[in-house]
Amino acid sequence: MKITALETFSVAPRWLFLAIRTDEGITGWGEPVVEGRSATVAAAVEELSDYLIGEDPYRIEDHWQVLTKGGFYRGGPILSSAVAGIDQALWDIKGKALGVPVHELLGGAVRDRMRTYSWIAGDEPDRVAEHARERMEQGFDAVKMNGTGRVRHLESKAELDMLVGRVAAVREAIGDEADIAIDFHGRVSPALAREACRLLEPLHPLFVEEPIVPELTGDFERICASTVVPIATGERLYSRWDFREVLRSGIAVAQPDLSHAGGISEVRRIAAMAEAYGVSLAPHCPLGPIAFAASLQIDFATPNALIQETSLGIHYNADNDLLDYLVDTSVFDFTDSHITRPTGPGLGIEIDEAAVRRAAEAGQRWRNPVWRQADGSLAEW
Template identity: 75%
Template sequence: MKITALDTFIVEPRWLFLAIRTDEGITGWGEPIVEGKAATVAAAVAELSDYLIGQDPGPIEDHWQVLAKGGFYRGGPVLSSALAGIDQALWDIKGKALGLPVHELLGGPVRQTMRVYSWIGGDEPGALAEQAVQRREQGFTAIKMNGGGRMRALESRAQINALVDRVSAVRDAVGDDFDIAIDFHGRFTPAVSRVACQALEHLQPLFVEEPVVPELTYQIANITESTTIPIATGERLFSRWDFRDVLSSGIAVAQPDLSHAGGISEVRRIAAAAETHGVALAPHCPLGPIALAASLQIDFASPNALIQETSLDIHYNTGSELLDYLVDPAVFAFADSSVARPTAPGLGIEVDENVVRKAAERGHAWRNPLWRQPDGSLAEW
């Protein structure tokens, strides 16, 4: 079998899909994307395709090593995300060629169902509580919400109290047998994160995510030591080397993203490294169906997988939704806040290429918002 082409498709709402073609008619799908930089990652995939076209898709690890390390410059979000989507697609090809789901090729399933959570959005306590109740009625037993909007280097008592009020409203609405994760989104400084976590401890969140920006992860230990709330991070870390020091810092949950952190091959290694530190795995995935499918393959093969994020009805999804690009959306049927083990070959999904091609004719130019403080200075989004 030989690789004959790599085709990328920029599709709404903010995704990039990749199809790797072979001369035996098997197509593997991946999702290489940096949100807001879809065209840039598509260009990186095109450059990497010079090496792949004409190659046997089978030796995935050798391809990973060449694509990750064969260039003088390596790593970073763009190259790691391009590699991630290629890696997903190569695993999809291998699974389809052998008639097995990818997790069977990674040692077989360690569970039969995987717990999942969804998002709620907004700033008002009442609206957040209403959305949380809706999620519970949909069958979810866990949600994630934003911790705050624009945050200053040091925050007022009023801002901290407003955060507590929002989470309290959700907790009161859904009760104690429902998990609430809070995403600080890297918007908080280390000092504000410590204050905010201490103020939230009585509400017992499932975890607080990304309490600081990735370039300040050397300070994560100061945060984990200052609070009883489990700390999660990793969506903007792109390799096992990026995770190396973080895993020993006292975090509770590692959150590599299957579309950013080198794909299935690298996240499998990150998951194993996390296990050696007693750290759970919860792949970051506010993205599309291919990224979710790849995440689930890792979840079903990883003993320390805790919970899986999904982008179902997430506020970023305008124009298209998680299930719109699948021939059979039932593969992601969520029941009792969990999804059943996929048994179809490869990534376990069938992408509707006709729908993808039509969406790619529209494309998108999604960019993340740019926020500024009242004084005009840039604020973390």
Template identity: 70%
Template structure:
């Protein structure tokens, strides 16, 4: 079997899909994207196609090594994301060719189902409380929310109290037996992260995610040592080498993104690396159905997998949502907060190619918002 073509599709709301075809008719799908830079990643996939066309798709690790290291300049979000989506598609092909789900190729399932969490929005306690209740009614037993909006280096007591009030409203809505995770989104300073974690600790969040931007990863040791709240990070780390210092610093949850951090191949290694530090795995995935399926395959084969993010209904998904590009959207159906083990070959999903091609005709040009503080200075989004 040889690779004959590599295609990319810019599909709403902000995603990029990749289809790899072979001379035996077996095709694989992946999701290579940097949100807000989808066109750039599509160009990187097109360049990497020079390595892929005519190659044996079963030689996943060799292709991964060549794509990652053969161009001399390595790493970074664009190249790593392009490789990630290609890697997902190669695993999809191999699973389909052998008639088994990808997790069987990773050593087999270590669990029968994977716990999921959904996002909630809202700027006021009443809104987030209602949003959390709606997620519980939809079958989730865990939710995630942003801590707040624009954050200055040091914040007022009213802003800090506002964060606590919103989380408290969610805790009241879901009760003590369900979970709320809090995403700081890299918006706060190390000093403010320590203050917020102290104030939020009595509400027992499942974890606090990305308290600081990745450039400040050296601060994780102090942040982790200063709080009992489990700290999570990893969505903007792109390799096992990027994860090494934050794992050593004491984080509790590793969050590699399978569309950014080298795909299934590298994220399976990151999961094992995290396990050696006693760190849980919770892959980052505010993306589409292909990325979610890839995450679930790694979750199913990783002993330390904790919970899986899904973007279904997230505020970014305007014009299309996670299930819109699937032939069978029930594949991700929740039962008591869990998705059952994906048992079909490859990634375990069937992509609706007709819907993908129609959506790609519309395309998108999604960009991250640019925020500013009251004084006009740039604010982290």
């Protein structure tokens, strides 16, 4: 079997899909994207295609090594995301050719169901309690929310009281048996992260996610030592080398993104590294159906997988949602906040290519907001 073509599709709401064709008629699908930079990633995929055309798609690891290390300049979100989507598609091809789901190729399933969580509220959270109750009614038993909107490096008691009040309202709405994860989105300083986590301890969050930006990775040890709240991070770390320092820092949950951190091949290795430190895996995935399917394949083959993010109904998905590009949407049916192990070959999904092509005609140019503080200075989004 030989690779004959790579084709990318920019589709709403903010996704980039990749189809890798073969001379035996098998197409593998991947999702290589940096949200807000999809055209740049598509250009990187096109450049990498020069190496892949005519190659054997079965040689996934060798291709991964060449694509990530064969150039003098390495790493970073654009290249890692381009490789991630290619890697997903190659695993999809191999699974389809052999008639098995990818998790069987990774050693077989270690669980029958995977717990998931859903988002509530938005970038600047409001009506959190109401939205949390809606998610419980939909069958979820875990939710994630942004803890704050834009914040300063050090904040007033009033702002901290609002943070705790929002989380307390959700806790009251969903009870003690359901879980709340709180995303700080890298918006807070290390000092503010330590103070906020201490105040949140009585509400028992499942974890606090990305309290600081990845440039401040060296501060995770102090944050983790200052609180009993489990700390999660990793959506903006792109390789096992990026994870080395944070895994030693005391974090509880590693969150590599299957569309950013080198795909199935690299996230599998990150998960194994995390297990050696007693750290759980919770793949980051506010993206589309291919990234979600790839995440599930990792989850079902990974002993330390904890919980899986789903973008279904997330505030970014205004015009198109997780199920819109699938032929059979039942593969992502949720029951009691869990999703059953997919048994279809490859990534376990069938992409509706006609729907993808229609959406790609319109395309998308999603950009994240640029926030400013009251004094006009730039704020972390």
